[in-house]
Amino acid sequence: MILYRGELHDDSELSGLLGRLESDCLAALAGEPLTPELVIAACDSLARDIAGGQFDHLLRPFLEAFSIPQSQLDAALGLFTRESLTRKLRLELGEDPESEDLPHPGFAPIRRRRYPLGVLLHIAAGNVDGLPAYSVVEGLLAGNINLLKLPSMDHGASLLLLHELGERQPRLKDFIYVFDVPSTDLASLSALAEVADGIVVWGGDEAVTAARRLAAPNTKLITWGHKLSFAYATSAATDGDLSALARHMCLTRQLLCSSCQGIFLDTEDMGAVEALGERFFTILQAENRRHPPADINLRARAALHLRTEELEAHASGRRILRGGGVSVTVAPDSRLELSWLGGNCWVKPLPREKLLAALKGQKGYLQTAGLLCAPEEREELTALLARAGLVRITEAGEMSRTLPGEAHDGDYPLRAYSRIVEMA
Amino acid sequence: MTNSNKLFRWRDPYDTGGTQALFAAAMEENARFQAENCPDYGRILREQGGSAPGDPAALPPIPTLYFKRHALFSLPERRLLIKATSSGTSGAMSRMAFDAGSLLRGLCMVWRMTRYHHLLSPVPCHYLILGYEPHRGNDTAFSKTGYGFTFFAPALSRTYALVWRDGDYQLDLEGLRRRLLRCARGPFPIRTIGFPAYTWLLLSQMEKEGIRLQMPRGSKITMGGGWKQFEGQKVEKAELYRLAESVLGIAEADCVEFFGAVEHPILYTTCPYHHFHVPVYSRVVIRDVDTLEPVPNGTPGLVNLMTPMVRSVPILSVMTDDIGILHDADTCGCGIHSPWLEILGRVGARGLVTCAAGAAEFLKGGEGR
Incomplete structure (x- = not known):
């Protein structure tokens, strides 16, 4: 299905529509510009109606089919309210450049004004339903025309939401175009990219690399790539911290950018690492019992790798603690790596003096560090992790929190989607 | 005669009940040989506390992933006659090699199995191989087994889907179609050999073009290699049998599927109800995905395959990348008295969504880190 200027079209009309895009x-672009207020009002009214149950006939079966908890829906809706979006605008864009001119001695002061980039092509990822729509809303807030390429695993939520926005505020219609083009249809994607002033890509290395190829040198590329997150613990980490961390791992099954893949312990002493591994293993096992089991394929894949690691342990020096549907691998190296997911993590030594060097190789992949330490060392370690490239340093159980107004992987999208124009 | 040789000459290839003790003894014999001749296997066996005589399931199952990372051989290189690599769906390949004794046992097995399933025939036939034309430098097991299968009945011709031209493999569907059209008018039966997905591709293409043929009596469609690489267009088996009947006039009972792997070179062959019953040469243990302990029949889990056939590499107990179920014999109804193995698919959760760096690639089957 295609959404083009507020109207739904069949996919077979793609080439005709691309021709006039x-x-x-x-x-x-030549018409009246979009103001954030129009976008905020439309989003707020839609979010209210969804919360009020107006779309329950469509939404409920969908939430059940993909076992999405109500809390997740509420959190998502929270991002679209007037309050959230207004705060987002204020935090991300800061003071209006029009409020202060740039002095130019001998000439009239230079006026400054924020303009949208123009046309944005969003290449969305399917990891969170409705996220593609949110990406478009961000583009709209900055005043852009938005072309959205739906992810292959989209379940229709984004198209529905964006269509509804147009119904509530007809002026938005000319700014929203949604296409269900497969990633393999390079001709159509190139046609979309050609129209765009900026390409916003969500996804893993593969998607980012593909978008780099798609973008002409004079097209701005904004990448929201996949990230890795971990916990950093000192000897002061409490059982309460570790329980909160275990709960976070079981809830996210370690599948998110912000999911903890493993724990670095601030030490060189492998004995201490082993002890933490054993301690966390007991806590993780107990926590896992409170959650529905992870996907069988995920568990099977982890089991094969863990078994292989066990056979290799004599040479790798790794020790695998396994049972109760979870595992903890105690490893002697200090490399940040992906875990086997689904409740299988690692524990490794990483003394704070070596932290910067150890994380250097993961530049661009670093996102959240859950910090488990004594209150008096928190300040120092937070600063150290920030210098190493992390963009969120949180409490143990808070690694995957989503708050309106938070930066995205260290950036403010609305700034990236707009430009400052200086006018004499 | 060794226990392994005795097992591979057993008259009834599905008498798993009558060969329990012999199988266990042959496995014990093989484990001892591997431990003595392959230091890495010896270590693995020691680490888990030695073998348990009479209980092959207690031998350490080694994931195929381990063979992809480590080349293990238990015989000197000069004794290795055939080298093969797995077709390596996800990049890495297992390196395997087979000695004369192992191959001889394999040959006995192939003879017993193909005779049992009426695949051996003195009537010459035309082979259509939906795979690679053999060529020096292509070591993947499929090009070898594909070629091997063309000896079950005397070959009048061999036509390949992937032909070696100008230093590269090229798809030649047109050549296959021409051959089929010609064979339909001749007296000799045909046999197709290939991945089910390729077979389906060819047949559905021909059906779209409105081709309806009646192949000579005795023609068969034989398939092997599973459905890997084609997860996206997974075809219902029933649809494939329908196509065979409608496009080539080959009955469902003449569609035979094989299953095997370089890491477990046992020829599994489907019964008339298209089930893979476990032959005497092999035993299957389905293991719990968390504990790796054996689960009762009817429960899905990781597929652990065991055979004492091979001496040159310690593949006596391997854990494949598949999730499967072992069903009791009587749930089939074809009359074979051994349980049957259903492969549900490769592990790897394609339906899961993730934004952790590298996780999507890992779930797809890569090593991920």
Whole structure:
């Protein structure tokens, strides 16, 4: 299904619509600009109606089919409210450049104004339903025309949400275009990329690499790539901290950018690492019993790798603690690596003096560090982790929190989607 | 005669009940040989506290992943006659090699199995191989087994889907179609050999073009290699049998599927109800995905395959990348008295969504880190 200027079209009309896309975009650019207020009002009214149950007939079966908890829906809706979006605008864009001119001695002061980038192509990922729509809303807030390439695993939520926005505020219609083009249809994707001033890509290395190829040198590329997160613990980490961390791992099954893959312990002493591994293993086992089991394929895949690691342990020096559907691998190296997911993590030594060097190789992949330490060392370690490249340093159980107004992987999207124009 | 040789000459290839003790003894014999001749296997066996005589399931199951990372041989290189690599769906390949004794046992097995399933025939036939034309430098097991299968009945011709031209493999569907059209008018039966997905591709293409043929009596469609690489277009088996009947006039009972792996070179062959019964040469243990302990029949889990066939490599007990179920014999109804193995699919959770760096690739089957 295609959404084009507020109207739904069949996928078979793709080539016809692509043919007129550029002229339609130019017409919208020439027309009246979009104000954030229009976007905020439409989003707020939609979020209220969804919360009020107006879309339950569509939403309930969908939530059940993909076992999405109500809390997740509420959190998602929270991002679309007037309050959230207004705060987001304020935090991300800061003071209006029009409020202060740039002095130019001997000339009239230079006026400054924020403009949208123009046309944004969003290449969305399927990891969170509705996220593609949120990406478009961000583009709209900055005033852009938005072309959205739906992810292959999309279940229709984004199309529905964006169509509804247009129904609530018809002026938005000219700024929203949604295409269900497969990633393999390079001709159509190139046609979309050609119209765009900026390409926003969500996804793993593969998706980012593909987008780099798609973007002409004069097209701005904004990448929201996949990330890795971990916990950093000192000897002061409490059982309470470790329980909260275990709960976070079981809830996210370690599948998110912000999910903890393993624990680095601030020590060189392998004995201490072993002790923490054993301690955390007991806690993780207990916590896992409170959650529905992870996907069988995920568990099977982990089991094969763990078994292989066991056979290799004599040479690798790793020790695998396994049972109760979870595992903890005690490893002597200090490399940040992906875990076997689904409740299988690692524990490794990483003394704070070596932290910067150890994480250097993972540049661009670093996201959240859950910090488990004594209150008096928190300040120092937070600063150290920030210098190492982490962009969120949180409490143990808070690694995957989502708050309106939070930066995205260390960046403010609305800034990336707009430009400052200076005018004499 | 060694216990292994006795097992591979057993008259009834599905008499798993009558060969329990012999199988266990042959496994014990093989484990001892591997431990003495392959230091790495010896270590693995020691680490888990030695073998348990009479209980092959207690031998350490080694994941195929381990063979992809480590080359293990238990015989000197000069004794290794055939080298093969797995087709390596996800990049890494296992390196395997087979000695004369192992191959001889394999040959006995192939003879017993193909005779049992009426695949051996003195009537010459035309082979259509939906795979690679053999070529020096292509060591993947499929090109070898594919070629091997063309000896079950005398070959009048061999036509390949992937032909070696100008230093590269090229898909030649047109050549296959021409051959089929010609064979339909001739007296000799045909046999197709290939991945089910390729077979389906060819047949559905021909059906779209409105081709309806009646192949000579005795023609068969034989398939092996599973459905890997084609997860996206997984075809219902029933649809494939329908196509065989409608496009080539080959009855469902003449569609035979094989299953095997370089790491477990046992020829599993489907019964008339398209089930893979466990032959005497092999035993299957389905293991719990968390504890790796054996689970009762009817429960899905990781597939652990055992055979004492091979001496040159310690593949006596391997754990495949598949999730499967072992069903009791009587749930089939074909009359074979051994349980049957159902492969549900490769592990790897394609349906799961993730944004952890490298996780998607890992779940797809890569090593991920």
